[in-house]
Amino acid sequence: MVGQLKGGTSHDVNQQSDTHNKVLQWQVGYGIVSFGTKDLPWVVAYIKNQRQHHAKNTAVDRLERITQFDD
Numbered sequence: 001m002v003g004q005l006k007g008g009t010s011h012d013v014n015q016q017s018d019t020h021n022k023v024l025q026w027q028v029g030y031g032i033v034s035f036g037t038k039d040l041p042w043v044v045a046y047i048k049n050q051r052q053h054h055a056k057n058t059a060v061d062r063l064e065r066i067t068q069f070d071d
Helices: 002-015 037-048 050-056
Strands: none
Touching: 037 050
């Protein structure tokens, strides 16, 4: 389900682009992190400023880490 959501989202966004370039590309893989409702304002603010966190090297590991698991 997550893979279909990622694929559909990037397809729709890229189709709407006037530049014919890939505007949205997802990383390989995905993860799930859950938070309580009291954390919602912090999580939304983090996502809105994610580019700045990456540029300033202030990314929060819990939200950014990708771990490979062997099946």
